[in-house]
Amino acid sequence: MSNVGIVIVSHSPLVAEGTADMVRQMVGDEVPLAWCGGNGHGGLGTSVEAIMGAIEKAWSEAGVAILVDLGGAETNSEMAVEMIGEPRAQKIVVCNAPIVEGAVMAATEASGGASLKEVVATAHELSPA
Amino acid sequence: MADMATADLSRLIEAAADTIAAHADELTALDQAIGDGDHGLNMKRGFEAVRAEADAFAAKPLPEALKAIGTKLVMTVGGASGPLFGTLFMALGKEISAGPDRATLTMAFGKAIEAVAARGKSQTGQKTMLDVLQPVHEALAEEKTAAEIVAVADRAAQATVPMKALRGRASFLGDRSIGHMDAGARSTALLVRAVAETIERHA
Numbered sequence: 001m002s003n004v005g006i007v008i009v010s011h012s013p014l015v016a017e018g019t020a021d022m023v024r025q026m027v028g029d030e031v032p033l034a035w036c037g038g039n040g041h042g043g044l045g046t047s048v049e050a051i052m053g054a055i056e057k058a059w060s061e062a063g064v065a066i067l068v069d070l071g072g073a074e075t076n077s078e079m080a081v082e083m084i085g086e087p088r089a090q091k092i093v094v095c096n097a098p099i100v101e102g103a104v105m106a107a108t109e110a111s112g113g114a115s116l117k118e119v120v121a122t123a124h125e126l127s128p129a
Numbered sequence: 130m131a132d133m134a135t136a137d138l139s140r141l142i143e144a145a146a147d148t149i150a151a152h153a154d155e156l157t158a159l160d161q162a163i164g165d166g167d168h169g170l171n172m173k174r175g176f177e178a179v180r181a182e183a184d185a186f187a188a189k190p191l192p193e194a195l196k197a198i199g200t201k202l203v204m205t206v207g208g209a210s211g212p213l214f215g216t217l218f219m220a221l222g223k224e225i226s227a228g229p230d231r232a233t234l235t236m237a238f239g240k241a242i243e244a245v246a247a248r249g250k251s252q253t254g255q256k257t258m259l260d261v262l263q264p265v266h267e268a269l270a271e272e273k274t275a276a277e278i279v280a281v282a283d284r285a286a287q288a289t290v291p292m293k294a295l296r297g298r299a300s301f302l303g304d305r306s307i308g309h310m311d312a313g314a315r316s317t318a319l320l321v322r323a324v325a326e327t328i329e330r331h332a
Contacts, residue, residue: 039207041174045167048203048211071297072209075248079203079212 004110004119005032005058007066008103009051009073011044013037019067019103026104027111034058046073051080055092063091063116065123067103091116097123138194139187140331144323146180149173152319159312163299167208168312175206175214191229195222209297210313213249213258220244235269242266255295256306258313261285265321275329279322286310286318 006023010016016037023033034057039045051066058064066081068074077094084092093116095102102123109122149156149172157169179186179201186194199218203211224237242262246252253263264285268278287310294306297313 039167039171041207043167043170043207044165045171045207047207075209075212078248079215083200083203 002062003031003060003113004062004106004116005034005055005060005064006103006107006110007051007054007058007064007077008033008035008037008099009046009054009066009077010035010037010069010099011046011073012069015069015099019100022100023103023107027107030111031107032058032060032064033107046076048076048080048083051077052084055080055084059088061091062110063093063119065106065110065116065119066092066094067097067099067106067123068094069099093120095120095123097126101126137187137331138191139183141324141327142179142183142186142198144327145320146176148319148323149176149316152316156312156316159310159315162309163294163302163306164312165208165298168210168316171206171208171210172214172316175202175211178202178205190227192222192225192227195219195225198222209249210316213245213313214316216248217241217245217262231269231272235266238262238266238269249296251296254292256289256292256299256311256314257294257296258311258317260289260292260311261314261317261321265317275325279325282318282321286314289314 008016008019016035020033020035034054036050036054040047040050055064066077068077074094081089081092095106105126106119106123109119153169153173156172157166160166160168179198186198189197195218199215199222202218203215220241221237224240226233246259249257251257251259253259261282264281265278268281289311290309291307293304294300299306
């Protein structure tokens with residue numbers, strides 16, 4: 001599959017999984033999709049290791065768009081992308097968009113075969129600067 | 130303050146992990162006031178993970194040891210503090226030499242602070258750990274003694290109390306963040322004290 005992959009990163013595994021369910025309802029299996037949530041120790045938070053695993057799972061040669069909730073999810077996702085390193089890092093973008101709407105819109109765009117740039121732009125339209 | 134080459138890294142790790150463990154409840158209370166309340170537990174988890182492998186870290190040359198400690202913190206802390214403190218150590222390791230003198234330490238510390246600022250998209254004056262790191266860097270550059278540097282760090286953490294948070298979860302509170310010490314500034318000051326006093330004691 002060459003569609004852009006979507007990764008959902010929330011502080012809460014329930015939010016991440018629920019968001020993924022909503023994405024699946026919209027695009028089925030046409031888009032590589034993975035989610036992670038929680039600090040890996042049973043609490044709320046995000047884990048760089050789990051994010052790296054989710055990127056691996058949703059990996060597509062077309063790239064991966066990551067949707068995050070609060071600041072720590074963004075910081076940890078940026079760290080994960082850096083640790084994955086080049087050449088793949090340049091094909092991974094942490095989106096500035098609301099997590100639920102952003103994930104559903106980005107995945108819908110991705111399911112039509114859009115490029116990573118187009119997918120990210122669609123998500124970013126939800127967050128006027 | 131003596132240079133870091135004379136200090137046993139495993140002693141520094143013990144001192145850092147000890148102070149974080151001893152103050153975990155205080156850090157959590159600070160974070161509960163204006164954040165999500167996980168700072169003490171997260172930092173303790175990270176520094177205990179570093180302590181558990183202290184011998185392995187101490188066996189490496191200083192640059193590699195600091196990079197490995199940073200990576201361990203990134204992987205174990207589990208909040209935004211993980212990438213921020215992890216980046217501090219990773220960048221310090223990248224810039225420092227195996228037996229750094231004061232000038233090299235100061236230079237590397239300055240670069241590490243820039244890396245933390247970039248990671249957090251932040252700058253001084255926003256009620257964060259940078260508000261302690263920056264004055265400590267200046268004190269290092271001004272050849273201050275260990276005791277003076279510790280005092281600078283404590284004063285700097287205290288100075289975050291009247292600040293309004295502009296980054297992180299505390300920024301959601303706006304003016305209500307005023308009147309509380311930033312938890313990351315406090316943990317940074319604790320680490321500065323642990324490192325400075327350990328180096329001084331064993332110099």
